[in-house]
Amino acid sequence: xxxxxxxxxxxxxxxxxxxxxxxxxxxxxxxxxxxxxxxxxxxxxxxxxxxxxxxxxxxxxxxxxxxxxxxxxxxxxxxxxxxxxxxxxxxxxxxxxxxxxxxxxxxxxxxxxxxxxxxxxxxxxxxxxxxxxxxxxxxxxxxxxxxxxxxxxxxxxxxxxxxxxxxxxxxxxxxxxxxxxxxxxxxxxxxxxxxxxxxxxxxxxxxxxxxxxxxxxxxxxxxxxxxxxxxxxxxxxxxxxxxxxxxxxxxxxxxxxxxxxxxxxxxxxxxxxxxxxxxxxxxxxxxxxxxxxxxxxxxxxxxxxxxxxxxxxxxxxxxxxxxxxxxxxxxxxxxxxxxxxxxxxxxxxxxxxxxxxxxxxxxxxxxxxxxxxxxxxxxxxxxxxxxxxxxxxxxxxxxxxxxx
Numbered sequence: 001x002x003x004x005x006x007x008x009x010x011x012x013x014x015x016x017x018x019x020x021x022x023x024x025x026x027x028x029x030x031x032x033x034x035x036x037x038x039x040x041x042x043x044x045x046x047x048x049x050x051x052x053x054x055x056x057x058x059x060x061x062x063x064x065x066x067x068x069x070x071x072x073x074x075x076x077x078x079x080x081x082x083x084x085x086x087x088x089x090x091x092x093x094x095x096x097x098x099x100x101x102x103x104x105x106x107x108x109x110x111x112x113x114x115x116x117x118x119x120x121x122x123x124x125x126x127x128x129x130x131x132x133x134x135x136x137x138x139x140x141x142x143x144x145x146x147x148x149x150x151x152x153x154x155x156x157x158x159x160x161x162x163x164x165x166x167x168x169x170x171x172x173x174x175x176x177x178x179x180x181x182x183x184x185x186x187x188x189x190x191x192x193x194x195x196x197x198x199x200x201x202x203x204x205x206x207x208x209x210x211x212x213x214x215x216x217x218x219x220x221x222x223x224x225x226x227x228x229x230x231x232x233x234x235x236x237x238x239x240x241x242x243x244x245x246x247x248x249x250x251x252x253x254x255x256x257x258x259x260x261x262x263x264x265x266x267x268x269x270x271x272x273x274x275x276x277x278x279x280x281x282x283x284x285x286x287x288x289x290x291x292x293x294x295x296x297x298x299x300x301x302x303x304x305x306x307x308x309x310x311x312x313x314x315x316x317x318x319x320x321x322x323x324x325x326x327x328x329x330x331x332x333x334x335x336x337x338x339x340x341x342x343x344x345x346x347x348x349x350x351x352x353x354x355x356x357x358x359x360x361x362x363x364x365x366x367x368x369x370x371x372x373x374x375x376x377x378x379x380x381x382x383x384x385x386x387x388x389x390x391x392x393x394x395x396x397x398x399x400x401x402x403x404x
Contacts (some may be wrong), residue, residue, distance in 0.1 A: 044235060048369050051377070055361045058380075060353035061346075065389050066109040066404055068396035071214070071275060071302040071329030072344070074099075074113040074137075075125045082188070083181035086146045088121040094334035096133050099344070103136065106349045109393065109404050111332075114140045114173040114214050118160060126168040138400065140214060141169035143202065145182055148192065158201035165209045170400055171273075172206050174215040179256050180245065191249060194259035195266075203263060207270030212399045214300075215272055218256040218279040219245065220307070220373075233374050253280075257290075264294045271399060273327060274299050281307035284318045291322055298399065301391075302329035303342050305355045306365040309378020316381040323387045327396045328352070340368035355380050356388060 075092045077085035099111065116125040116139035129137035141164035147153055161172065179194040194217055206213050222233040224245050231237060237244050251259070257279060264272050274297055278287035281304040291297050299322070301308070308315040319326060330352060332344035342348070347367035354360060359382035366372050383391065397404055 045239075045370065051362060053362055057363070058354060058358040058360050060350055060357050062105065063107040063349070063353050063392060064357055064385070065392045066107055067328055067349075068110045068112070068393045068400075068404070069108055069330055069332065070112045070114075070273065070300050070327045070396045070399075072111045072113055072332045073115045074111070074129060074334065075117065075121075076115055077117060077121070077142075081186075082183075084145050084177055084183075084187050085142070085175070086186075088117060088119040090117045090121040090124055092125075092128060094344070096129055096137065099334065100133070100136065102344070102346055102349075106346060106353075108349065110136055110138060110396075110402075112138045112140065112170070112396075112400070114171075115142060115175075116140050116169060116173070118142050118144050118164065122164055122169060123167055130168055135404075138170045138402075139168060140171040140173045141167075142173050142175070143178075143199075145177060146186055148182065148198065149184060149186055154198045154201045157199070158205040161202055161205040161211065162209065165211060169211070171212045171214055172202070174213060174217070176216050176218065179217045179259065180250060191251070194256065195262040199263075200266065203267040203270050207267060210401055212271040212273050214275055215260065216275040216279065217260045218253050219243070221253050221280070221282050224250070224253045235375065236373055257286075261290060261294070264290075264297055268294075268296050270296060272297050273399060275329065276300075276302055276331075277304045277308065284311070284314055288318060288321065291325060298325035298327060298395065300327040300329035301352070302331035305352060306341065306371070306373045306376070306378060309355050309365055309380070310376050312379040312381050316383075319381065319383060319387055319391070323390050324395060326391050327399065328391050328393070339372065341366035341372050343367075356383050356391065358382055 074094055075090045077087065078089040078091045079086045102108070103111065113125060113129060116122050118141055122139065122141050126139050130139050141161070143157055144160060147156060150156070178192065180191070182192045183189045184192060203213065220233065222231050223237065223243060225231055226246055227234060227237040227241070227244055260274070278290060278299045280287050287299065291299070330348060331342040332348060333339070333342055334344040336343040351365060351367065354363065355378060358380040360380045362377045362379065364371065365378045393404060
């Protein structure tokens with residue numbers, strides 16, 4: 001079983017660009033003696049303010065209804081080069097026995113392992129989780145990125161989707177490998193566009209087999225802007241400079257989303273679950289426009305309650321309007337170490353439940369002493385039972401064609 005750091009996670013998922021390094025300040029540099037007129041110097045990483053608000057705090061230790069977490073990562077490709085996952089060998093991050101106690105205590109009926117790999121790797125992932133506990137785990141397959149520059153790839157990949165379906169895969173996962181890392185010579189050359197026609201037969205195969213496509217093509221808008229004093233996620237990006245897609249030959253956030261939209265429009269019989277609230281949780285008006293335009297598009301919540309919870313009134317309206325097309329997800333990764341907003345565990349789920357079920361004010365969006373994505377707190381949106389049921393499990397069960 002593999003213990004995961006963020007760097008290991010991104011390398012194995014094929015998502016790590018050439019990384020820089022940021023020196024850690026010494027203790028002396030972090031906090032110095034007063035500087036005239038009572039001023040002190042404090043390193044931002046050491047700033048952990050405690051709220052003085054006296055507001056209700058609701059504990060939600062267990063979801064009110066059964067939960068299908070549509071977005072978890074229980075396995076990852078063992079090899080990657082220049083940000084592209086290669087081969088069929090997989091690393092497994094947990095066993096069912098280590099996951100089930102948390103699942104049972106938090107009312108999680110089903111985990112969907114999006115990154116199940118392909119070929120022999122997919123077979124191993126299905127065997128490890130799904131075959132042993134078919135009522136608690138489902139598996140998705142991934143494209144064979146290392147063959148995208150081979151003759152006949154389009155036909156091969158469509159056939160691989162059918163083979164994966166027969167092997168037990170219930171959907172297809174598209175990492176941001178497509179659009180941000182995959183290149184014409186797999187790891188070198190110009191970037192391959194999301195709407196490249198060589199993938200059309202793959203999208204159609206998923207539609208004909210009833211396999212939803214869970215697609216992630218972009219990151220928060222701030223990741224595409226300069227890491228400067230105007231960037232609200234400066235601290236996060238300064239700590240992780242390899243997460244920035246500003247400059248170089250990367251497309252803009254808008255270009256990535258519009259290329260994705262072209263794919264969704266061209267394949268109306270394929271169901272697309274656009275991850276991370278449509279990859280644009282900061283702009284729910286735009287996400288709503290896309291959902292109005294494309295009836296085959298739905299979204300899920302993973303790793304974005306930090307965005308949704310700081311715009312609670314807008315978020316609540318969004319949930320009201322699109323209640324039949326929003327799925328529950330967390331991006332949970334077992335045994336991680338440095339991304340608290342997505343490390344599988346009881347605390348992670350309790351925060352999601354609190355956001356969805358209560359109207360609590362100004363609470364942490366991740367179980368961490370320092371907010372990992374941005375220095376703000378969130379507010380609950382207090383969904384009614386009729387919408388909670390849909391978000392927690394009904395919408396996902398319909399997309400996966402299962403009953404619970």
